[in-house]
Amino acid sequence: MQDSRFDGTDRYVVTRDLTMAVNAAVTLGRPLLVKGEPGTGKTMLAIEVARALQKPLIEWHVKSTTRAQQGLYEYDAVARLRDSQLGDPKVHDIANYIVRGKLWEAFASDIRPVLLIDEIDKADIEFPNDLLLELDRMEFFVYETRKTVRATTRPIVIITSNNEKELPDAFLRRCFFHYIRFPDADNMRKIVDVHYPGIKQRLLDRALRLFFDLREMPGLKKKPSTSEFLDWIKLLLAEDIPPEALHSEDHKTSVPPLYGALLKNEQDVDLLEQLLFLDRQRDRS
């Protein structure tokens, strides 16, 4: 089955290396593991791939308590116990109590779906190992009903990780890997363009310069990311801040407007204010 190529969308700017990685994963039917700084659009990637290739999207958000089995299926024994007490005839067929997980859903889909396994590193360290065979062969065995569930078409699997845990080698070997690098000024401009077409160039220029200056600031606890930058631009547009307010010389002397969208940590705000204060002192002397 030949799927059309993914080449970014009107809302999502991709670099050439990301395109290659996605297309390799789509064509070969192997999972794609995406890492990168928070807020560089890892989760968005899956959503946009599904949109561009016109596939249904199945999202599985992983938490610290998520177990691999939950992605396959769960046997709701408690419901069955309750039903048996009530004399429900359903109780004789165990299949009535098998609850499908996201992976099963993806395997059962008629159209080849995009399956997003979001933040796989949040789960227990053994979690990826428990999915090895399932993601490799795209099938699993249901013990309760003694049936094998096999994928009709290999879903496009996109896995994101924030690097909180090392993933096992055996798991990595089966994936394609991409690291979303933080965009440079040019790419950032493109990204803003697709989100806010027709934004005043002068405003964007200044905002970008301010933003990258801020990221360069030493000692920041949390560097502002793409998504935070986009939020900030949105706010600037909503408040109709004139480009002059972001004047690059000016920002040395005052905190940038609506900085709350960029800095999420009071220590960082303190730091910024201190640096600006020092700058002012230096300018005066």
Next chain:
Amino acid sequence: MLIDFFFKLREASIPASITEYLSLLEAMDRGIGDLGVDDFYYLARTSLVKDERHFDRFDQIFGSYFKGREILFDRISPEVPMEWLRKLAERHLSEEEKAQISALGGWEKLMETLRRRLQEQRDRHQGGSKWIGTAGTSPFGAYGYNPEGIRIGQDGSRHRRAVKVWDRRFYRNFDDHLDLDNRSFKVALRRLRKFARECGTIEELDLDGTIHHTARNAGLLDVRMVPERRNAVKVLLFLDTGGSMSDHIKICEELFSAACGEFRHLEYFYFHNCIYESLWRDNDRRHTERTPFAEILRTYTADYKIIFVGDATMSPYEIVYPGGSVEHWNEEAGAIWMQRLLTHYPKAIWLNPEPKRRWPTTPSIDIIRKLMDNRMYPLTPAGIDAGVRELLR
């Protein structure tokens, strides 16, 4: 030829496997990308390298291996670089110069020479990020343009851009021999926590499991027990302070704060250069409040895991001779105290902030390393990782 490349990667300890190599071949076979050097680079990276910390090393290997071999890719699509060169030159040459060029054998010949020249230049600037040197001598000087001004590395061409991508080495700061923030320490130390959870000894009632299994068991009570999940690992941290350690304060602070966040049972003591008969917990009051060595052995049981942090850089006398300490008169040599400690606590490692390559040339590091039975690791995420593995063995 690709097999060679694959083994080069493995030599550089990038853990690429045969499966991954085969999937790269499969991807090429299925025609993903246009088979230019650019796409090949991305494809190779996405299928062979699974850790951004290895990107830098991959770029270096790729750069050195395919240096001078881009021509292999050019054969697949020979027109494009020609086009590009033409475009490039057109932009920089005046009408008059162009006329001169056609007199000299035409575009084709000139471009061929230019291409060869670029090749040579790149070879000479091995490892640098600006592969057209700033002081480049150009054979085209007669035509009045200077490679310095062309800035070939920044041209928009697809074929040369690839060279730039790995020559620029974007991923340098991710290499685990350099990256040093607190978070990566935490991730490295977390391995020790995982172990603790598995080894928790106290059992408690697993309520969910009991209900589940009772239900499965058609209502007959089936009690389940699970080990309590808690971090039972106990860590005793010995930190070298003062003197040559001043250079490493920041990194030690980061390690210390990461360790404080990760372990509930964490105790720490400071020492200077080597362990002697007493240590201290507060650097300001080090001369008044010291903990005798024997008290440490009494207080902390042998299941504590010991992590020394120090550069082990001192005069060898400070380790092997009585009275060698720079601060006080020690009756017994540091080595003897070290040995006592290591006999009492079998699980111990030494983390050294000095770069590993300097270890063999510093005699005191060598002595400490022998005392530690080689359990000395660099103070980097990779080193901590290896050290923690050793502690868990």
